[in-house]
Every structure is written in structure tokens, then in C-alpha cells.
Amino acid sequence: MTTRQVRKRCEALVSALDLPSPFSIDALVHQLSVQRGRPIHIHTVPIGSAISACGLWIATSTHDTIYVEEKTTRFHQEHIILHEVAHILWDHRFSDQESLGALTTLLPSISPDLIKRLLTRTNYTTGQEQEAELVASLIHATARTRAPSPSTGVRGVLEAALGIRG
Ligand SMILES: [Zn+2]
Structure with missing residues (x-):
């Protein structure tokens, strides 16, 4: 796939999203949890150099x-x-033996067997990383244009002047 095709796919995905307004990460995560019927939990942990990324997604049943x-x-x-x-x-989906070892260290409360079952056999490809990075940026950019703060900025002043807002 060319870079342009990847971009098109990503733009289509993001434009199909009904981003919460006003936008916040919490609101987005909550909305996706409801839509998918699967809660998404966010945990901050000292990942450090345990894995070669700053974040990690683990799916259970x-x-x-x-x-x-x-x-x-x-x-x-x-x-x-x-x-x-x-x-x-x-x-x-994401997995490899190295990550498995890192995860076992990072999340000692989860048994290695369980982690193994959670992960599939393929690594993220460079293409998948590109897609994830692009979608993250597009969501951010879209959220910025769609959800201006209602009471501040030029728009707020204009709305007040036009009598739309008191
Ligand atoms: Zn990634």
C-alpha cells in the first residue's frame, strides 16, 4: 500500500468516528467502551525500557x-x-517472545500462560504502526477543529455579539 492509500484509509476511519464534543481522551475512551460493549481500562505504569514502546494494549475476552x-x-x-x-x-494484534518476557515482568499479577493466550502470533508491522500513529494524529487534529471551547476565543465573542450566547 502506498503512503497515500494508508492516509486515505486512516482518514476514512477517523471521519467515521463520532468524536465526543467537547473532546477529551476520557470521553472518547468511555464512548468506545460503550460502542464496543467492552470496557477499556487505562493504567499508567512505569514501563521504562521493558518494551520498545511507550504504551501497550492487551485484550482479554x-x-x-x-x-x-x-x-x-x-x-x-x-x-x-x-x-x-x-x-x-x-x-x-501484537506479540513476540521478547514482549512476552517483558510483560511477565511488568505485570507479575498476570500469569505468563494467560498473557500468552492474550497475545496472538504476529508482531505489529511497520504498516500497522504507521496506521496507528496516523490515526492518533488525525483524531487529535479532528478533535481540535470540531470542539472549540464554547465560551472562549473568537467564536465565543462572535456568538455573544450575534446574540447567540448571552
Ligand atoms: Zn503502536
Whole structure:
């Protein structure tokens, strides 16, 4: 697939999303949980160098959990969450032995056998990473244009001047 085709696929996916307004990561995650009928839990953990990513999505039969590096800025955390949400939306799957070992260290409360069952046999491909990254950026950009703060900024002033808002 060419970069342009990937972009088109990603744009189509994001434009089909009914992004919450006003937009927030929490609202988006809540909305997706309801739509999918599967709760999405977000946990911040000190991932460090345990895996070669800042975030991780684990799917069980009943729910999805996104693990986010805790030692980073809020802005970066939100981007990581969007990135992992994008993997969920694309239904990307991820696994390899190295990650399995890292996960076992990271999440000692979960048995290695269970983790193994949670993960499928393929790694994320570069293409999947591209799709996730692009969708994360597009959601962010779309959210910014669709959900201006109602009471501030030029639009608020205009609305007040036009008598739309008191
Ligand atoms: Zn990724």
C-alpha cells in the first residue's frame, strides 16, 4: 500500500468516528467502551525500557486494557492512549517472545500462560504502526477543529455579539 492509500484509509476511519464534543481522551475512551460493549481500562505504569514502546494494549475476552508510561507528560500520555486506541480501532494484534518476557515482568499479577493466550502470533508491522500513529494524529487534529471551547476565543465573542450566547 502506498503512503497515500494508508492516509486515505486512516482518514476514512477517523471521519467515521463520532468524536465526543467537547473532546477529551476520557470521553472518547468511555464512548468506545460503550460502542464496543467492552470496557477499556487505562493504567499508567512505569514501563521504562521493558518494551520498545511507550504504551501497550492487551485484550482479554471481556475487556481491553491500555498501559501507558507513567513517567512522561500528560500530553505525551494522551498521544500514547490515542495511538493504542488506534490499534484497537484497527484491531491490530501484537506479540513476540521478547514482549512476552517483558510483560511477565511488568505485570507479575498476570500469569505468563494467560498473557500468552492474550497475545496472538504476529508482531505489529511497520504498516500497522504507521496506521496507528496516523490515526492518533488525525483524531487529535479532528478533535481540535470540531470542539472549540464554547465560551472562549473568537467564536465565543462572535456568538455573544450575534446574540447567540448571552
Ligand atoms: Zn503502536
